[in-house]
Amino acid sequence: MTASTDDEDNLRHAEKAKKHKAVRDKMMAGKIGEKGLLIVHTGTGKGKTSAALGMVFRHIGHGMPVGVVHFTKSQKWDTGEAKLLSKFPELVTLHIMGEGFTWETQDRARDIAAARAGWERAKELIRDHRHRMVLLDELNIVLRYDYLPLDEVLAFLRDEKPADKHVVITGRNAKPELIELADLVTEMTLVKHPFRAGVKAQKGVEF
Amino acid sequence: MTASTDDEDNLRHAEKAKKHKAVRDKMMAGKIGEKGLLIVHTGTGKGKTSAALGMVFRHIGHGMPVGVVHFTKSQKWDTGEAKLLSKFPELVTLHIMGEGFTWETQDRARDIAAARAGWERAKELIRDHRHRMVLLDELNIVLRYDYLPLDEVLAFLRDEKPADKHVVITGRNAKPELIELADLVTEMTLVKHPFRAGVKAQKGVEF
Numbered sequence A, B: 001m002t003a004s005t006d007d008e009d010n011l012r013h014a015e016k017a018k019k020h021k022a023v024r025d026k027m028m029a030g031k032i033g034e035k036g037l038l039i040v041h042t043g044t045g046k047g048k049t050s051a052a053l054g055m056v057f058r059h060i061g062h063g064m065p066v067g068v069v070h071f072t073k074s075q076k077w078d079t080g081e082a083k084l085l086s087k088f089p090e091l092v093t094l095h096i097m098g099e100g101f102t103w104e105t106q107d108r109a110r111d112i113a114a115a116r117a118g119w120e121r122a123k124e125l126i127r128d129h130r131h132r133m134v135l136l137d138e139l140n141i142v143l144r145y146d147y148l149p150l151d152e153v154l155a156f157l158r159d160e161k162p163a164d165k166h167v168v169i170t171g172r173n174a175k176p177e178l179i180e181l182a183d184l185v186t187e188m189t190l191v192k193h194p195f196r197a198g199v200k201a202q203k204g205v206e207f
Helices: A006-029 A048-061 A080-085 A108-127 A139-144 A150-159 A176-181 B006-029 B048-061 B080-085 B108-127 B139-144 B150-159 B176-181
Strands: A038-042 A066-070 A092-096 A133-137 A166-170 A184-192 B038-042 B066-070 B092-096 B133-137 B166-170 B184-192
Touching: A038 A048, A038 A176, A048 A066, A048 A080, A048 A133, A048 A166, A048 A184, A048 B048, A048 B080, A066 A108, A080 A092, A080 B048, A092 A108, A108 A133, A108 A139, A108 A150, A139 A150, A139 A166, A150 A176, B038 B048, B038 B176, B048 B066, B048 B080, B048 B133, B048 B166, B048 B184, B066 B108, B080 B092, B092 B108, B108 B133, B108 B139, B108 B150, B139 B150, B139 B166, B150 B176
Parallel strands: A038 A166, A038 A184, A066 A092, A066 A133, A133 A166, B038 B166, B038 B184, B066 B092, B066 B133, B133 B166
Antiparallel strands: A184 B184
């Protein structure tokens, strides 16, 4: 190892940074432009819904209308996101399935009916040209339990989603066919979780 | 495969759901309570900052004050999150480092000074009892480039973070020592990315 002065350090850094910027600028210049994306957040880690909400709130910040369908949350849930979304009625259309988690209802026929109602609403929101982004929160759970026919959902997203519309789908166990169809897929992987250490779900963090 | 009636399907489902609920209820009953968490979002996938913003906006929805320090964003960035955060001045304290990404500035000494200023502000926000959550966006990048001494950051988070405060740190390449100290760590893994297919960063999705 050779000794070097701060000046030398700074010079080396500037050269490295210049190269980095050149590569990045070239990459960005090659982009063809905007496109409505089919985005999937899956995996067993935390952050799937939170990251989707982050994008929803970015849209709201830009004044761009969004639609949100929660497929597994009960209407009674007094969540931070529901409270904040409700402050922007001119930008947000929100549909909450209203039956809570499927393991709370213990009634398959009712779950299927609720999933169907949510999906019909989702299609309306996606077709509605006012919305730039539509979030289908926990749709993967609904698909995993076969509460909706996968083929029907895939066909709609492939053939009827407007080209400029972002659709975000969250939930663990995303179907491989959905991942295949998607433009952008992130898997959230659990590295460490405080529930294991006896900490309960907390306001602002989980809801 | 044996044929079964809808009634049988529903009964089986109800039994399974009951078991699932019992396991879940037992798990939740064992939780000891609330605790300020050190949360890390890392990995090369998308959603690290978005998921952190989702939690920040949940806090805002609940009327709980938050602090945000962006370590790599320029003041000039006209982001959706900055626009939305600015609508809640009574709940949000926002500090943006103001120099843009390090590969844009190409000046190591200036980067270090900006990182130091951001960190001093971060410590104030974390110590301030009004804030329930403080987001240190892209702090991992700053630590990776050795713009701040890792030991100093770890010591502060371990010894001086108030017990009821959530601190969220984002950015790829989180230091192993930080992961070790954290309560909740999620790795965002890239499965598929549209930049590869020539689509550029879009308003509301990336910023």
